[in-house]
Amino acid sequence: MDWVTCTHSAACTGIARRPYGLCLPHLHPDDLTATLAEMTPGRLLDLRGTVLGGDLLTRVVEANGRRPGRTRLDRVRFTGDVRLAEMTFAGDVSLDGAVFERLASFFGSRFEGNVSLAGARFARELSFHGVEVRGHLSLDRAVMARDALFSQAGFGHGMSCERARFDGFATFDGARLGDGATFRGARFGRTLSFRKVRGGVLFEAAHFAADAYLSVTGRLSAARARADGTLDVSVSDGGADLRRLEVVGATTLRLADARADLEGAVLRGPATVTGRGRSALISLRQVDAPSLALHGLDLSACGFAGLVHPAGVRLKECRFGLSARGMREGVRTPVRRWLSRRSAPADDLLPEQAVSRAE
Numbered sequence: 001m002d003w004v005t006c007t008h009s010a011a012c013t014g015i016a017r018r019p020y021g022l023c024l025p026h027l028h029p030d031d032l033t034a035t036l037a038e039m040t041p042g043r044l045l046d047l048r049g050t051v052l053g054g055d056l057l058t059r060v061v062e063a064n065g066r067r068p069g070r071t072r073l074d075r076v077r078f079t080g081d082v083r084l085a086e087m088t089f090a091g092d093v094s095l096d097g098a099v100f101e102r103l104a105s106f107f108g109s110r111f112e113g114n115v116s117l118a119g120a121r122f123a124r125e126l127s128f129h130g131v132e133v134r135g136h137l138s139l140d141r142a143v144m145a146r147d148a149l150f151s152q153a154g155f156g157h158g159m160s161c162e163r164a165r166f167d168g169f170a171t172f173d174g175a176r177l178g179d180g181a182t183f184r185g186a187r188f189g190r191t192l193s194f195r196k197v198r199g200g201v202l203f204e205a206a207h208f209a210a211d212a213y214l215s216v217t218g219r220l221s222a223a224r225a226r227a228d229g230t231l232d233v234s235v236s237d238g239g240a241d242l243r244r245l246e247v248v249g250a251t252t253l254r255l256a257d258a259r260a261d262l263e264g265a266v267l268r269g270p271a272t273v274t275g276r277g278r279s280a281l282i283s284l285r286q287v288d289a290p291s292l293a294l295h296g297l298d299l300s301a302c303g304f305a306g307l308v309h310p311a312g313v314r315l316k317e318c319r320f321g322l323s324a325r326g327m328r329e330g331v332r333t334p335v336r337r338w339l340s341r342r343s344a345p346a347d348d349l350l351p352e353q354a355v356s357r358a359e
Contacts, residue, residue, distance in 0.1 A: 001075075003048050013049035013075060023050050024060075041065030042090050046072045054080025061087070070113075073098055084109055092135070095120055106131050114157075117142050125168075128153050136179075139164050150175055158199070161186050172197055180218075188212065200238070211249070227251075230269075235260070243283075247271070255279035255297070262287050263303075273297065284313075294318055 006012040006023035014023025017035055024047060027035060036059055039045070045068040047060070057080065070091035077099045085107040092113035098120045105127040114135035120142045127149045137159040147168040158179035167189040177199025184204045192212040194201075200219040208227040214220065215234040221241040222233070230249040233240060240253065240260040251271040253260060260273065261282040267289040273281065280298035288308040295316045307313070 001049060003046075005049065012051075015046060015048045015050060023047075025051055025053070025056060036060065036063040039063040041067040042069045044070045044072070044091075047076055048072050048074045049076065051077045051079060054082075057082065075099075077101070078104070081105075088112070089115075092116075100124070100126070103127075111135065111137075114138075122146070122148070125149070133157075133159075136160070144168065144170070154178070155181070158182075165189070166192070169193075175199075177201060177218075265289070267292065289313075 001013060003015045006014045006016050006026055007021045008023070008026040012023060012026065014025065016023060017027065020027055020031055024032065024035065039060070041064055045060070045064055052060070057078065061084065067088045067090055071089055071093040073093070073095045075097040076095065079101050081103045082100055083103070083105050085105055087106075087109040089109070089111045093111055093115045096116050096118045098117065100120070100122045101124070103124050104122055105125075107127050108130040111131070111133045114137070115133055116138045118138050118140045120139070122142070122144045123146070125146045125148075126144050129149045129151050131153045133154065134156045136157040137155050139159070139161045141163050142161070143165045145167045148166050148170045151171050151173040152175065153172075154176040156178045158177055159181045161181070161183045163185040164183070165187050169190045170188055171193040173193055173195045175197050177197060180200035180202070182202045183206050184202055185206065186203070187207045188209060190210045192208060192210070192214075195213055195215040197215065198217045201216055201221070203214075203220070203222040203225050206222065206225045208225065208229065208231065211229040211232075212227055213232045214222075217236045217238065219238040219241075220233065220235050222245050223241050223243045225245050227245075227247040227249065231247045232252045233242075234254040234256070235258040236256040238258050240255070240258060242253070242260060242262050242265055244264040245262070246266040248268050250269040251267045253271075253273045255273070255275040257277040257279060259280045259282055263283040264286045265288070267287070270291045271289050272293045272295070274295040275297040278298070279296065280300075281294070281302045283303045284307055285303045286306040286308070290309045290312045292309070292312055293314045293316070296318065298319045300320055304310070
């Protein structure tokens with residue numbers, strides 16, 4: 001710890017208040033009143049290592065006019081409900097290693113700077129619904145034991161949740177990610193709802209232990225991710241990197257003016273990829289998918305080499321860059337012969353011998 005701790009006992013880690021040498025909860029009532037009276041809106045609030053109950057937290061918030069400046073609450077233990085709704089934090093906020101034993105709600109609050117909750121632990125629900133963070137939000141290695149709500153929130157410089165654990169239901173519906181979000185190595189224990197999100201997002205090596213619904217405008221990466229349930233992905237005006245993705249349940253991928261790479265993916269359940277506008281598949285190389293339906297996609301640059309179950313692939317209204325003679329330019333003979341025998345690819349079964357040799 002890089003602060004002078006309370007002299008009340010060796011076990012107390014709360015920052016000592018001058019000139020008393022005691023942390024806020026251990027001050028004499030008169031000294032506590034005097035200390036709170038010295039607090040001013042927009043000024044530094046430093047309560048590192050302190051144990052804060054609900055009543056004391058309320059008094060601190062009111063003493064700061066619900067508008068603290070730079071706020072340092074590292075390793076604070078909140079023993080009561082934390083209700084900091086509709087507040088404005090005028091400076092950077094640090095809650096690294098903080099413990100929230102009950103509800104933690106920042107509903108509708110505004111953070112003018114960066115917010116760090118790295119390593120924080122939430123025993124109950126966490127709400128960032130409607131929050132606006134002008135800077136960057138970090139939840140790296142944080143543990144959320146119950147539901148986590150980030151819907152309609154805005155993050156000007158993005159957010160980072162690397163190796164974070166979401167044990168309850170998590171929703172980011174309608175969030176605006178600014179510079180993008182990273183969930184590399186994160187684990188989602190229950191359903192994840194990530195619908196109508198704007199901004200790039202990385203779920204590389206993430207683990208979806210239940211169903212996951214991802215809908216993004218921008219770029220999305222779930223490379224090396226694992227989904228134990230249903231995975232439903234929609235990407236608009238960007239791209240989807242799904243290389244080496246593994247899905248146990250059903251997979252649905254919808255593209256709108258977007259490109260996707262599925263190289264090395266393992267899709268154990270039924271899988272469907274559909275496209276609108278200028279949507280394309282870049283690669284199906286080494287894909288292991290017993291049942292894969294492709295609809296409305298540009299496959300002119302798609303590689304098929306090493307496709308494990310070519311007989312399980314079905315095509316409908318896909319484009320192969322056909323020449324005037326109805327054959328794809330640059331495709332090897334077996335696929336050209338297969339294409340030339342059909343006037344349209346709708347609902348045709350891709351022959352194993354043809355696809356296994358295509359590139």
